[in-house]
Amino acid sequence: MPYVMVQIPKTPAAASLTPRPVPTSTDVARLAGVSRATVSYVLNNTGAVRISEATRRRVHEAARELGYVPHAAARSLRAGHSRMVLMPAPAFPVGPLYNQFLTELQWALGRLDYTVVQHGTAAGPHDDDAARAWAELRPVAVLVPGSGLGPRGVELLKRSGARAVVTLAPEAVEGAHALLMDHEAVGHCAGRHLHDRGHRRIGVVVPAEAGLEVFSAPRLRGVRRAVADTDATVTELPLAYDERDAARLAARWASLGLDAVFAYNDEYAMLLMRALQDAGLDIPGDAAVIGADDLMLGRLLRPRLSTVHLELPSGRDLAALVDRAVHDPGAPPELHTVLGARVVHRESS
Amino acid sequence: MPYVMVQIPKTPAAASLTPRPVPTSTDVARLAGVSRATVSYVLNNTGAVRISEATRRRVHEAARELGYVPHAAARSLRAGHSRMVLMPAPAFPVGPLYNQFLTELQWALGRLDYTVVQHGTAAGPHDDDAARAWAELRPVAVLVPGSGLGPRGVELLKRSGARAVVTLAPEAVEGAHALLMDHEAVGHCAGRHLHDRGHRRIGVVVPAEAGLEVFSAPRLRGVRRAVADTDATVTELPLAYDERDAARLAARWASLGLDAVFAYNDEYAMLLMRALQDAGLDIPGDAAVIGADDLMLGRLLRPRLSTVHLELPSGRDLAALVDRAVHDPGAPPELHTVLGARVVHRESS
DNA sequence: TTGAAAGCGATACCAT
């Protein structure tokens, strides 16, 4: 590590030679002079059993003194279930929109007394190994962002005790609840908007970055669908998220003969718009530009960036869905369409 | 939920009336006609014990047929340890920089065979409850972003078996390894840059958004320190991340009598710069602006945004630190300074 | 009001 490094001077070297074993409820019981059962009763406030105030105090005291913390694994092993909601880390780079959604969701599930846990192992395409890794933790519910989980994975999770499996992706998976993020609708919106405003030769930015095809492909399809049966054409425009590639694209803009572009999202839109302007093109005169995600960013550009505003489900609603599903695992999968897409027309289109 | 909803038509209603219990190693043993011990040997490829090829096949077969997945809780209970690295969700809104760092880190730890788990419960300021919640999971290591964990929390985690506690914050915590993100250095950089270029009345944006004080306070201090013993003044400028507030600030700009501003980061810088431009001010003539984080965004603005480039530790390095610490829990805490900060001078300052 | 003991699922030692 190429950084300054300092050893803390004062270090009681002897302290950790024999690291004390982690205190268990047995230790607490011994110190308090009661049985393990009593410890459990006191610390869990078991209603059905009455324990004298004096004993309670002694137990709490002992627990505090030892720094006792119950062992979640042992507990859920005994209980036969946990309240862990597992969420694999998304396989795609997440934007601010999605991030806020995640935060909200975690908070909402926390309020419902679930423990939210993001598992570092993402799902490859139809990857049963990933599903198995998640299943080992015996979560009560699994929330999978993006594709990558197949029907077999869902079955595996359910057979491992997951009472609810929810996917958050463009397409539903057999057996799982689905929050359908209809990215085709996003493209469709944008495409129709551009067509309505008289544009006929439409470019669609497709990010070169890996992991984004999940979103970019349906968005492209959406544009195609929007102008099908018209005289408009749709041209795919691969673009990496860096200035050089944007400049290159801008340089050959004239030769492409396009009059409008749906730039995948606001960030790519900004990148491309800047490159086009630097190449001397007028926005929207020479080329209309529209992004997506409705980031603050777009409002600050000149001309102000038109965009497709996306409405993600609220964390509270999704948390409620999970809770419902956990309570009634037998219920048939719910399929929700959760991407409200609408054009916010500003000045760039 | 205000969205289209569809019930999947085909639902074998009877299938889940009595949800089959989750298969255990006992079930596998029974089906394969062997003992649980043998099952364990086979599935874990135990080297010390030799099992006939025929038996192995039968066991694997049975496991596959039942969809058997080992129970992580039971396993780690028996083993007395796990390879879970726990990371509380950061309490502050994370930017793209930090996000990429996290992704890289997860990947690197995964390569070292750790299971990375993000716990939804963030730490309040010196909140022992949060620490307790994490300790219940008996992680082998805990990685805490931001402040919020006190020495007591560290002690609690260690007494619960955590072999490494690493904080990622501006200040070290007694007993824990620390990756010191020296945000004061960021402010110092920016402050000195502005001063060197002849600016004397310096404003410093302090985001109004909650959770950001952890970063904004030391950055402000850094600027103050940079111009201490000079004739320059430093003015604190509270700013919410929205256009209205930025416009308000821009409107009273003249009355503030400032000639330069360190805008906390590139996003706030863009917001403010736009507002100032809209108010008719020339950048950098009437007001020099510098941001931080060196986002792509800044290069696309006109004038191009000067910024403080931050060098975060590589995920691989941090993963290595964690691994080292896990192997030698007795070692004294390492203190690393991990924010390489340097000014990238462009056109806005 | 409290304690003894069974059992959750997986593993590893010690027999056979």
Added chain:
DNA sequence: ATGGTATCGCTTTCAA
């Protein structure tokens, strides 16, 4: 080469 069994930490039923 395989099986019996004690054990990890905790909860809960049943007895006292």
